[in-house]
Amino acid sequence: MTIIHHVFEPGFFGSGPVHTALLVGAIxxxxxxxxxxxTVLRGQSFAGEALGDIGTTGGSGAYLVGVGPLWxxxxxxxxxxxxxxxxxxxxRRGRDLATxxxxxxxxxxxxxxxxxxxxxxxxxxxxxxVLFGSxxxxxxTTIAPAIAVAxxxxxxxxxxxxxxxxxxxxxxxxxxxxxxxxxxxYAYLLAxxxxxxxxxxxxxxxxxxxxxxxxAAAALxxxxxxxxxxxxAAGLGIAAAWIGVLLAYDSYAxxxxxxxxxxxxxxxxxxxxxxxxxxxxxxxxR
Amino acid sequence: MxxxxxxxxxxxxxxxxxxxxxxxxxGEFTGLIGSNGAGKTTLFKVILGTSRHDSGSVLVxxxxxxxxxPLIGYVxxxxxxxxxxxxxxxxxxxxxxxGHRLGFSLPSTARRRAVDEMLEAVGAQSLADARVGELSxxxxxxxxxxxALISRPKLLLLDEPLANLDLRSAGEVIxxxxxxxREQRVAxxxxxxxxxxxxxxxxxxxxxxxxxxxxxxxxxVVRGDVLSKLYGHHVDVLRVHGRVLVVAGAGDASxxxxxxxxxxxxxxxxxxxxxxxxxxLS
Numbered sequence: 001m002t003i004i005h006h007v008f009e010p011g012f013f014g015s016g017p018v019h020t021a022l023l024v025g026a027i028x029x030x031x032x033x034x035x036x037x038x039t040v041l042r043g044q045s046f047a048g049e050a051l052g053d054i055g056t057t058g059g060s061g062a063y064l065v066g067v068g069p070l071w072x073x074x075x076x077x078x079x080x081x082x083x084x085x086x087x088x089x090x091x092r093r094g095r096d097l098a099t100x101x102x103x104x105x106x107x108x109x110x111x112x113x114x115x116x117x118x119x120x121x122x123x124x125x126x127x128x129x130v131l132f133g134s135x136x137x138x139x140x141t142t143i144a145p146a147i148a149v150a151x152x153x154x155x156x157x158x159x160x161x162x163x164x165x166x167x168x169x170x171x172x173x174x175x176x177x178x179x180x181x182x183x184x185x186y187a188y189l190l191a192x193x194x195x196x197x198x199x200x201x202x203x204x205x206x207x208x209x210x211x212x213x214x215x216a217a218a219a220l221x222x223x224x225x226x227x228x229x230x231x232x233a234a235g236l237g238i239a240a241a242w243i244g245v246l247l248a249y250d251s252y253a254x255x256x257x258x259x260x261x262x263x264x265x266x267x268x269x270x271x272x273x274x275x276x277x278x279x280x281x282x283x284x285x286r
Numbered sequence: 287m288x289x290x291x292x293x294x295x296x297x298x299x300x301x302x303x304x305x306x307x308x309x310x311x312x313g314e315f316t317g318l319i320g321s322n323g324a325g326k327t328t329l330f331k332v333i334l335g336t337s338r339h340d341s342g343s344v345l346v347x348x349x350x351x352x353x354x355x356p357l358i359g360y361v362x363x364x365x366x367x368x369x370x371x372x373x374x375x376x377x378x379x380x381x382x383x384x385g386h387r388l389g390f391s392l393p394s395t396a397r398r399r400a401v402d403e404m405l406e407a408v409g410a411q412s413l414a415d416a417r418v419g420e421l422s423x424x425x426x427x428x429x430x431x432x433x434a435l436i437s438r439p440k441l442l443l444l445d446e447p448l449a450n451l452d453l454r455s456a457g458e459v460i461x462x463x464x465x466x467x468r469e470q471r472v473a474x475x476x477x478x479x480x481x482x483x484x485x486x487x488x489x490x491x492x493x494x495x496x497x498x499x500x501x502x503x504x505x506x507v508v509r510g511d512v513l514s515k516l517y518g519h520h521v522d523v524l525r526v527h528g529r530v531l532v533v534a535g536a537g538d539a540s541x542x543x544x545x546x547x548x549x550x551x552x553x554x555x556x557x558x559x560x561x562x563x564x565x566x567l568s
Contacts, residue, residue, distance in 0.1 A: 172362035178354020229372035273465040
């Protein structure tokens with residue numbers, strides 16, 4: 001019993017914010033893992049990173065107008081994907097360029113919004129919450145829309161799964177089979193923008209890539225089958241989120257007392273550990 | 287099975303193909319020969335329907351080409367498969383059955399059997415559970431041929447399948463394709479910049495140079511007078527130890543219209559310095 005008490009500090013299972021954190025973290029990881037597998041395969045990690053960063057604009061804007069940050073992340077990400085597509089994110093050479101342009105202009109707005117948040121609002125720590133996340137302060141009312149967004153992403157992904165897999169493996173093979181490669185790529189980007197919004201809600205806009213790319217890259221190191229890679233990425237992500245929440249909760253009891261460490265730090269650290277662990281596992285099994 | 291008539295195509299303002307015409311019957315093995323840049327890949331994409339042509343017509347199985355044509359199997363040129371790709375050889379072959387469909391695929395014994403049979407047919411059963419991205423070039427080529435053939439196409443297009451393969455793998459791929467074409471009555475169009483590996487198995491040849499083509503039985507096309515007309519200047523066809531060398535004479539070579547001259551890559555002539563004033567075209 002004492003060991004269990006040391007692992008789960010008193011009050012862990014009874015705390016409302018902990019329940020919300022566990023749920024939101026799991027939802028985000030469940031969606032980010034599968035999406036991340038395709039992001040890594042398609043070499044679009046930069047687009048994923050950029051969407052996360054741009055989320056800063058949406059999140060800080062949301063505080064300005066007084067709505068939950070999830071709405072800000074969602075709106076700005078979907079808009080960013082539309083603009084990136086317009087500029088030419090699908091063409092290999094135009095891809096990084098389009099992403100860079102959208103990222104740059106978005107972050108300029110974020111600088112303004114964060115400044116306004118700090119000067120005109122009474123809320124403190126908005127910048128830290130938006131940039132680095134604060135899972136324990138996510139309001140319970142966010143759970144329902146988060147589940148809805150996650151369901152939409154997973155539904156979209158399961159519909160386009162096979163053509164997307166073939167198009168990601170080799171666009172020419174896919175085109176020869178009559179797959180509309182560009183349309184499939186756009187549907188994927190849309191799903192990505194929604195998934196990244198959920199990640200930003202969980203560990204902050206700047207760190208969101210860690211949850212998107214890390215578990216997926218780790219899964220790709222150890223899985224040879226598409227279905228297993230997707231399931232493993234989701235599982236590893238959920239593990240990182242949950243253990244991160246637990247460690248952050250426990251850290252209130254660590255020195256210095258009564259100052260918990262941020263959840264996001266633990267989640268990202270665990271993602272890195274998992275990634276390295278999977279690299280070792282692949283070497284050993286070869 | 288395939289009928290190409292008067293096809294012309296422009297690419298980026300450049301006339302790549304002019305008045306290309308040939309046809310391939312079921313079970314026939316046709317080589318599409320031309321040096322790099324001769325327009326082989328463009329012609330494939332026109333036949334596939336993934337690239338536009340400006341004139342002429344392409345009929346596959348007697349009907350105009352369509353965007354998704356189940357009659358055509360295709361293996362692209364210089365495909366690259368990521369070593370991290372979570373696809374075993376059997377998964378990639380399986381995507382040849384239903385990769386274009388929406389929704390999930392549920393495990394089925396019928397499909398598993400079909401995939402196993404195809405892997406065996408292309409001599410890749412021992413590779414079935416390996417990651418495709420970690421296979422060698424020749425092995426990947428075999429798996430992709432399986433991917434292309436499992437949907438039972440009537441026409442198989444292989445774009446430069448021998449490029450970057452060592453002699454032995456190239457020979458294996460060629461004999462595999464020839465055998466499958468015979469067994470399954472599949473018409474094969476296979477492109478190469480080097481004619482010799484295909485000589486033993488080709489029924490017919492489409493020789494592409496400067497955007498124009500001549501078509502016919504190998505012995506009727508690979509002749510000095512025919513190719514001189516195609517290239518627009520004098521070329522000689524030499525036969526050495528059962529191999530064919532297409533060489534351009536001196537003088538013509540400096541202002542040639544044909545594309546980049548290409549030396550034979552796999553014969554021992556490579557090691558000897560080229561005769562001054564003679565260019566080996568194929």
